[in-house]
Amino acid sequence: MRLSQLFGKTLRQPPAEAETVSHQLLVRAGMIHQVAAGVYSYLPLGWRALRKIEQIIREEMDAAGGQELNMPVLQPLELWQETGRDKALGDTLFTLKDRRQRPLVLGPTHEEVITLLARQNVRSYRDLPLLLYQIQTKFRDEPRPRGGLIRVREFPMKDLYSFDVDEAGLNLSYRKMAEAYRRIFQRCGLPTLMVEADSGAIGGKGSHEFMVIAPTGENEVLTCEACGYAANAERAAFAKSPLPPEEPMPLEEVPTPGAATIAQVAGFLGVPPSQTYKAVFHWCDGAPVLVTIRGDLEVNEVKLKNALKCAELRLATEREVLAAGLVAGYASPVGLKGIKTVADDSITTGANFVAGANREGYHLKQVNYPRDFSVDLLTDIAQAQAGLPCPQCRAPLRSTRGIEVGHVFKLGAVYSQKLGANFLDQEGRQRPMVMGCYGIGVGRLLAAAVEQNHDGAGIIWPSPIAPYQVHLVGLGMDKGEVAASAAELYSRLQAGGFEVLFDDRLESPGVKFNDADLLGLPVRLTISARTIKAQGAELKRRRDAGPGATVPLAGLLAEIKSLLAGEGQQA
RNA sequence: CGGGGUGUAGCGCAGUUGGUAGCGCGCAUGGUUUGGGACCAUGAGGCCGGCGGUUCGAGUCCGCCCACCCCGACCA
Incomplete structure (x- = not known):
């Protein structure tokens, strides 16, 4: 393809709305x-x-x-x-x-x-x-x-x-x-990294995503370096540290004025957050749900949605919370009636927790499950996070980001x-x-x-997916000698089976080289008065820095072939 | 949908207290250049996102709408 004929122009400046x-x-x-x-x-x-x-x-x-x-x-x-x-x-x-x-x-x-x-x-x-x-x-x-x-x-x-x-x-x-x-x-x-995934609206019994690890990725991926466990954060499990058993003590209501968050309650009563129950209000297909989880953990909405099998799930609005008769900041499933309750299985170990009293300004101490309350659904709905122990080997999980390029599902x-x-x-x-x-x-x-494949100047195509393999640059195309030998080389390359983009424009070298770098074809071949004098052409791989090497025209095609073959292996 | 932001030439932007629109790049023509985004000259290109209002007069002020971008809830 001759660049002078190619549809599509290069831009010096990217449009303002393009960020990635x-x-x-x-x-x-x-x-x-x-x-x-x-x-x-x-x-x-x-x-x-x-x-x-x-x-x-x-x-x-x-x-x-x-x-x-x-x-x-x-x-x-x-x-x-x-x-x-x-x-x-x-x-x-x-x-x-x-x-x-x-x-x-x-x-x-x-x-x-x-x-x-x-x-x-x-x-x-x-x-x-x-x-x-x-x-x-x-x-x-x-x-x-x-x-x-x-x-x-x-x-x-x-x-x-x-x-x-x-x-x-x-x-x-x-x-x-x-x-x-x-x-x-x-x-x-x-x-790519194959990670355990949530199957979303496709449904089924299990799925894996293929992630390209990149900081711009939309997904958080949790991995374990020790055993190779890898999962999308919305699906990832982790080993919940069980709390030591304790003798259950009698339930007690205590005033906790102004302590509406876990941090405040824990601080006020002098207990660690893991010794409290957190209550979160969700709205599931038009009905309120009270979700309970240990105070040191967060709710994973994807897991919750799957557990509830609902089509739409979101946090309840303030108004909905009020209408349901819940007391924000002081709610718990203890003594609660008429509202669906879900709890994370983290509530099953340990004893004598602090939980809301369902009364403004009061909490309960020494709450014990299942002695003091029951829930409609008890399962894993906790959000895994970096630093928490791997569900397989307990080594700390690490967090990276990934672009999901593939997803496979067992539909059953x-x-x-x-x-x-x-x-x-x-x-x-x-x-x-x-x-x-x-x-x-x-x-x-x-x-x-x-x-994944670029530098400051432009794209660096992996050769198997590059639009063309060779970027042939003619410098000084108004000189008959250059134009003729560039055109001849172009035909030779094409006859030799190469996909060639031929920059036959009458542009200055800087423009041509910069466009070549931007377009990012794996191999650049330059022909000019200088190279003709040396009976060769300059050959340069896009991914290599610095000037290319002048290669004699005689063995050029074989040389390019081996360069491209090397590219393929690298990819 | 919630929060934030932007709409003026193909792209990037400027436009003062309201007076009928400009710069750089790109584009066209001619000339000089030619190994890392050259230079000179001339020129083309605008429904100032849309509608309504205020005003003698609106890119500029007011209202409504639309589009696009970014951050969160969804997915290949």
């Missing part, structure tokens, strides 16, 4: 263009890089036995009502009506459609296992798009769905996919049961297919790759 590095660089390099919040066009260079990634994904999916197909973006809302996911997705679902006023949705994912497809085409265990995938545009009306391509409302995604006869089969498919994912990210030049039979996707097993019994689903955000992967 990948966003700034992709815009400056003329690879993407924003159309609306979270909606982007891909320009030729960006699109080429994206297609490179798609191709890598295809190869690995096919190698793992996947079959590519394509499903519609437009789907009847009815289908989503059947599985109840219209509610689970809520406002995230883009909806519209056709001319007959039939409600439709723009597909945010395709479990429903693919399950229907499998129901229609799978009859027997002999048809299984089955791995079907597509790379297609998804629509999610995210509450807040951000970070350029990191979080958008319309995005290309690879989604594969596995269908197996049983759990064992699912586990096998799951492992196969996890392995394919590792290879994909590796080939894209991205080290949730969708197949709801939509009647059954097959006949060897004994002639009808059974629901056991499903898994596996997503990769392709555009986000592109952004993450830039996020």
